[in-house]
Amino acid sequence: MEILFLGTSSGVPTKTRNVSAVAVQAGQSKSWFLVDCGEATQHQLQYCKLSLKNLRAIAITHVHGDHCYGLPGLLASAGVAGRTESLVIIAPQGIKPWLETTMEMTQMYLPYSLEFIATEELAEQQFDDVKVTITPLSHRVPSFAYSFTQSSSQKVLKSEALKLAGLPQGPLWGRLQSGVDVEFDNQTFLSSDYVESLQHSNKVVICGDNDNPSLLKSMCDGADVLVHESTYTEDMADKASNVGHSYAKQVAQFAEEVTVPHLILTHFSARYQSNQEGEGSVEQMRVEAEQVFNGRLFLARDFDHFRLNQQHKLTLLNEGKSREH
Amino acid sequence: MEILFLGTSSGVPTKTRNVSAVAVQAGQSKSWFLVDCGEATQHQLQYCKLSLKNLRAIAITHVHGDHCYGLPGLLASAGVAGRTESLVIIAPQGIKPWLETTMEMTQMYLPYSLEFIATEELAEQQFDDVKVTITPLSHRVPSFAYSFTQSSSQKVLKSEALKLAGLPQGPLWGRLQSGVDVEFDNQTFLSSDYVESLQHSNKVVICGDNDNPSLLKSMCDGADVLVHESTYTEDMADKASNVGHSYAKQVAQFAEEVTVPHLILTHFSARYQSNQEGEGSVEQMRVEAEQVFNGRLFLARDFDHFRLNQQHKLTLLNEGKSREH
Numbered sequence: 047m048e049i050l051f052l053g054t055s056s057g058v059p060t061k062t063r064n065v066s067a068v069a070v071q072a073g074q075s076k077s078w079f080l081v082d083c084g085e086a087t088q089h090q091l092q093y094c095k096l097s098l099k100n101l102r103a104i105a106i107t108h109v110h111g112d113h114c115y116g117l118p119g120l121l122a123s124a125g126v127a128g129r130t131e132s133l134v135i136i137a138p139q140g141i142k143p144w145l146e147t148t149m150e151m152t153q154m155y156l157p158y159s160l161e162f163i164a165t166e167e168l169a170e171q172q173f174d175d176v177k178v179t180i181t182p183l184s185h186r187v188p189s190f191a192y193s194f195t196q197s198s199s200q201k202v203l204k205s206e207a208l209k210l211a212g213l214p215q216g217p218l219w220g221r222l223q224s225g226v227d228v229e230f231d232n233q234t235f236l237s238s239d240y241v242e243s244l245q246h247s248n249k250v251v252i253c254g255d256n257d258n259p260s261l262l263k264s265m266c267d268g269a270d271v272l273v274h275e276s277t278y279t280e281d282m283a284d285k286a287s288n289v290g291h292s293y294a295k296q297v298a299q300f301a302e303e304v305t306v307p308h309l310i311l312t313h314f315s316a317r318y319q320s321n322q323e324g325e326g327s328v329e330q331m332r333v334e335a336e337q338v339f340n341g342r343l344f345l346a347r348d349f350d351h352f353r354l355n356q357q358h359k360l361t362l363l364n365e366g367k368s369r370e371h
Numbered sequence: 372m373e374i375l376f377l378g379t380s381s382g383v384p385t386k387t388r389n390v391s392a393v394a395v396q397a398g399q400s401k402s403w404f405l406v407d408c409g410e411a412t413q414h415q416l417q418y419c420k421l422s423l424k425n426l427r428a429i430a431i432t433h434v435h436g437d438h439c440y441g442l443p444g445l446l447a448s449a450g451v452a453g454r455t456e457s458l459v460i461i462a463p464q465g466i467k468p469w470l471e472t473t474m475e476m477t478q479m480y481l482p483y484s485l486e487f488i489a490t491e492e493l494a495e496q497q498f499d500d501v502k503v504t505i506t507p508l509s510h511r512v513p514s515f516a517y518s519f520t521q522s523s524s525q526k527v528l529k530s531e532a533l534k535l536a537g538l539p540q541g542p543l544w545g546r547l548q549s550g551v552d553v554e555f556d557n558q559t560f561l562s563s564d565y566v567e568s569l570q571h572s573n574k575v576v577i578c579g580d581n582d583n584p585s586l587l588k589s590m591c592d593g594a595d596v597l598v599h600e601s602t603y604t605e606d607m608a609d610k611a612s613n614v615g616h617s618y619a620k621q622v623a624q625f626a627e628e629v630t631v632p633h634l635i636l637t638h639f640s641a642r643y644q645s646n647q648e649g650e651g652s653v654e655q656m657r658v659e660a661e662q663v664f665n666g667r668l669f670l671a672r673d674f675d676h677f678r679l680n681q682q683h684k685l686t687l688l689n690e691g692k693s694r695e696h
Contacts, residue, residue: 122437
């Protein structure tokens with residue numbers, strides 16, 4: 047699975063961070079999911095290899111503008127780009143009538159259909175080999191986390207057992223692996239005896255705005271990666287009380303408690319403009335999170351591109367270099 | 372007056388051209404007008420000196436998404452930036468209910484009020500020394516052009532007459548200019564005899580999508596600058612018939628007919644991506660427009676910044692260098 051950050055700023059865009067959007071690409075196929083779609087998400091996509099034709103579904107975490115104002119423009123541009131396949135939009139109930147009003151007002155006629163699924167009514171949804179589930183969070187408006195679990199199985203030959211049984215390595219091994227029983231040296235080798243099915247499963251949890259990480263306890267069971275907002279540092283959160291957001295240490299403490307191996311913080315307040323150390327720097331988040339979290343910690347930057355492999359290892363593919371102006 | 376292009380692409384953004392938006396700054400004050408507000412106009416403003424606190428009014432030419440999807444985000448960010456002064460929005464009737472629905476759905480509470488004026492009902496509107504008028508255009512939906520006329524008067528001494536009359540240059544000249552009659556050498560000099568009021572007027576016309584430039588004939592009377600869409604070149608317009616847009620030669624012919632001294636073409640189809648010469652280049656527009664237009668012609672680029680002085684001269688202040696990525 048791959049995770050590509052398209053916007054990592056809270057509330058308003060800055061020169062280096064756009065408002066919220068994360069792409070999740072699952073499996074070998076080029077299809078991908080978009081979680082949230084702040085204004086200018088389509089502009090960010092111009093700098094990525096993801097195609098709007100291969101977008102499988104859009105999942106919106108909550109109805110605040112910095113998480114959804116990019117939807118109408120992105121849908122229109124997908125039409126201009128020649129998309130014809132139906133597109134699923136999983137979103138809190140307010141989004142569907144708003145989008146329909148917007149499309150009607152601006153006379154937007156899409157060459158593909160939209161399938162709306164109300165987040166509130168979603169238990170789990172299977173998209174081929176990817177399962178999507180939700181968990182309600184705590185924010186000023188209904189907000190949700192989405193988990194993406196990709197399962198795959200791999201047929202593996204018990205090669206040591208075959209060698210002991212005396213079947214020479216070669217085409218007969220291939221037939222066994224493909225499920226066919228074979229005869230050799232007056233002996234029958236049953237495929238079912240020599241082939242085992244290994245199950246792989248990767249799970250990524252991507253959250254909307256939330257001031258209570260403990261609500262994610264169940265969803266984080268078996269998760270490889272937790273992507274959670276960290277709007278403030280602890281001291282600033284004290285000053286801006288009751289805002290419905292989390293601070294770095296709070297999220298890190300939760301991640302440590304549920305032993306998620308990888309934590310990616312995002313959705314930073316524009317107060318933390320600098321990537322340098324010191325006051326007003328997002329690096330303050332790292333300092334306070336590392337005090338309590340022993341897994342691997344990342345502070346997301348726009349265009350950071352992560353790969354999670356079947357061995358549950360997360361790698362940052364790029365240098366996370368933001369657009370320069 | 373100053374004109375700053377924030378978006379010059381038609382329909383969809385490209386890497387170097389955002390969708391439609393133009394800023395018009397009038398007079399010595401820092402206040403400015405925004406004509407159209409495509410998605411990510413607020414992002415473009417991050418690279419300009421214009422402040423959302425000093426925005427006087429927003430005028431929307433028509434309800435298509437590439438001209439208005441940036442409105443909600445820009446209004447929200449103006450609130451975050453601390454704007455408290457009421458903001459005028461002049462827009463076709465569909466915009467007001469859509470914005471209100473959008474604000475309600477996303478729980479956007481602005482710390483300033485919005486004053487809507489329906490374009491359809493606007494005759495002319497005075498904003499201090501700037502007069503705004505409209506003209507209906509021809510497009511697939513109701514579309515409008517806005518003119519901005521800034522008038523100022525300057526009190527000028529008839530210095531030659533004063534010299535002939537024998538009043539020595541000095542403080543007495545200053546008193547005369549300020550409207551006070553003066554005595555000198557037993558002679559009375561009446562201010563009204565020696566001061567004349569010179570009227571200056573600058574006029575800029577900025578158009579929405581339009582396939583019939585001749586509708587602008589009356590509005591272009593006395594205009595210094597005409598900013599008009601030029602979505603296609605002539606050959607492409609033939610192929611894309613009945614789209615409601617103009618091509619370069621068509622607009623240039625009109626501008627020549629009404630003898631507008633400065634024509635700025637904008638709103639180029641994404642087909643014309645290149646700024647180099649040759650096929651698929653926006654420079655094709657220049658070639659065909661120059662064949663028929665003898666005034667000064669410009670092809671707008673994002674962040675092109677023009678100044679129109681009281682002597683009716685238009686200067687491109689920047690090198691028009693687009694953002695590089």
